[in-house]
Amino acid sequence: MYTVEKVKALAKIRTPESFGTLLEIFRSDENIDVRREAVSSIGRHNDSTRIYDFLREEAFSRDNPMELIYQMFRTCLYRSKDDERFSRLRDEMITFWDNEIISKMNEYYNFRQQKEKQRPANKITSPLLLIGDNTETLKTLPSNSIQLIFTSPPYYNAREYSDYSSYAVYLSKMAGTFYACNRVLEDGRFIIVNVSPVITRRPGREFESIRYPIHYDLHRVLTQTGYYFVDEILWVKPEPSVPDRVSGYRQTRKPLSYKPNCITESLMVYRKECAFLLDRNMKAYDDYDRHDDEPIDTTNCWHIAPKYDKNHPAVFPEELCRKVLRYYSFEGDAVLDPFAGSGTFGRAARKMGRIPVLCEINEDYANIIESESGGYYDVRGRSSKKRSQQITIWE
Numbered sequence: 001m002y003t004v005e006k007v008k009a010l011a012k013i014r015t016p017e018s019f020g021t022l023l024e025i026f027r028s029d030e031n032i033d034v035r036r037e038a039v040s041s042i043g044r045h046n047d048s049t050r051i052y053d054f055l056r057e058e059a060f061s062r063d064n065p066m067e068l069i070y071q072m073f074r075t076c077l078y079r080s081k082d083d084e085r086f087s088r089l090r091d092e093m094i095t096f097w098d099n100e101i102i103s104k105m106n107e108y109y110n111f112r113q114q115k116e117k118q119r120p121a122n123k124i125t126s127p128l129l130l131i132g133d134n135t136e137t138l139k140t141l142p143s144n145s146i147q148l149i150f151t152s153p154p155y156y157n158a159r160e161y162s163d164y165s166s167y168a169v170y171l172s173k174m175a176g177t178f179y180a181c182n183r184v185l186e187d188g189r190f191i192i193v194n195v196s197p198v199i200t201r202r203p204g205r206e207f208e209s210i211r212y213p214i215h216y217d218l219h220r221v222l223t224q225t226g227y228y229f230v231d232e233i234l235w236v237k238p239e240p241s242v243p244d245r246v247s248g249y250r251q252t253r254k255p256l257s258y259k260p261n262c263i264t265e266s267l268m269v270y271r272k273e274c275a276f277l278l279d280r281n282m283k284a285y286d287d288y289d290r291h292d293d294e295p296i297d298t299t300n301c302w303h304i305a306p307k308y309d310k311n312h313p314a315v316f317p318e319e320l321c322r323k324v325l326r327y328y329s330f331e332g333d334a335v336l337d338p339f340a341g342s343g344t345f346g347r348a349a350r351k352m353g354r355i356p357v358l359c360e361i362n363e364d365y366a367n368i369i370e371s372e373s374g375g376y377y378d379v380r381g382r383s384s385k386k387r388s389q390q391i392t393i394w395e
């Protein structure tokens with residue numbers, strides 16, 4: 001009976017016999033951890049030709065569990081540095097398996113090989129209010145200059161300020177914004193998008209209304225514009241914000257008519273694609289001053305009461321912004337809301353020592369943000385009285 005430890009010990013004896021034993025273990029042992037360790041130990045042997053032959057034979061076999069294939073690919077990557085045969089094998093494996101984990105391993109390995117430094121962030125030093133369509137106004141920000149994005153996009157046909165000719169048009173508009181956001185967000189940092197399903201008004205009593213699960217569709221939009229999924233946090237409210245959906249069922253008790261009252265919204269937490277681990281982002285703040293004694297939210301359910309505002313139909317409660325800022329940014333970071341509305345995120349960011357950057361297309365809302373902030377923002381955009389003189393267009 002072999003154990004992982006025994007295989008590791010065997011790997012230190014680099015003789016042709018021990019190679020043979022490792023092959024035997026790989027082929028006959030039933031424990032996957034032991035088999036994986038055998039693959040790893042084979043990869044550390046000195047005999048490149050035997051290793052190559054082993055990989056050639058095993059790395060394309062669909063009988064092998066993917067966990068073992070990943071270990072074989074790892075060997076290929078490390079050996080490809082000094083041996084062309086392994087580089088070719090690596091490329092063949094990438095094509096053959098067409099698997100996202102293998103692609104990611106390859107990307108990560110290349111990144112480390114190049115010893116590329118993380119692109120230094122272009123520092124934003126003053127709060128900005130960008131008035132106009134965010135796909136245009138974001139062009140005035142340097143690449144990699146934002147450390148966190150938190151936003152609540154306009155609802156699809158749910159409120160008076162949004163009007164899109166179709167759901168496809170809405171999603172493509174969102175893709176335009178998230179793509180523009182991707183350029184300005186620092187590599188490896190977070191974008192958090194607050195959404196909930198919306199329902200469109202029925203054109204007549206004989207038609208059914210359509211309910212759109214926006215977050216499912218935005219997942220695809222986000223992954224196609226350069227982010228990957230990290231978490232879903234549920235914002236749980238004490239009460240539903242729309243009329244009693246369950247009333248029909250309550251009266252009739254007829255199955256199929258059941259529609260629960262919704263008291264949650266999603267916070268979709270995504271990270272900008274990059275070839276390094278999060279530790280690298282965190283290391284930039286090694287001298288971080290820990291002075292946060294608040295209790296920690298330990299689950300993905302955050303219980304927060306909604307907020308209503310006389311000026312805007314759909315505002316964030318400030319507490320929601322505070323939590324996002326606390327968990328996903330450091331003091332001094334530049335933080336962006338590309339759909340700023342009444343500017344709640346900017347207010348919370350300012351109070352927490354972050355530098356807010358807000359985009360808003362509606363001039364009335366933008367003017368409210370500008371006047372309520374008492375001249376705090378450097379304003380860029382068509383209607384601004386206080387314009388920045390020289391604006392560089394970055395993209």
Ligand SMILES: C[S@@+](CC[C@H](N)C(=O)[O-])C[C@H]1O[C@@H](n2cnc3c(N)ncnc32)[C@H](O)[C@@H]1O
Nearest residue numbers: 133134154315316339340341342344360361362
């Ligand atoms: C759901 S609201 C945001 C509310 C905000 N979270 C708050 O606390 O007030 C979305 C906002 O995005 C704005 N908006 C819509 N399309 C935009 C675009 N292309 N560029 C900039 N802002 C846009 C709308 O005018 C609206 O005020």
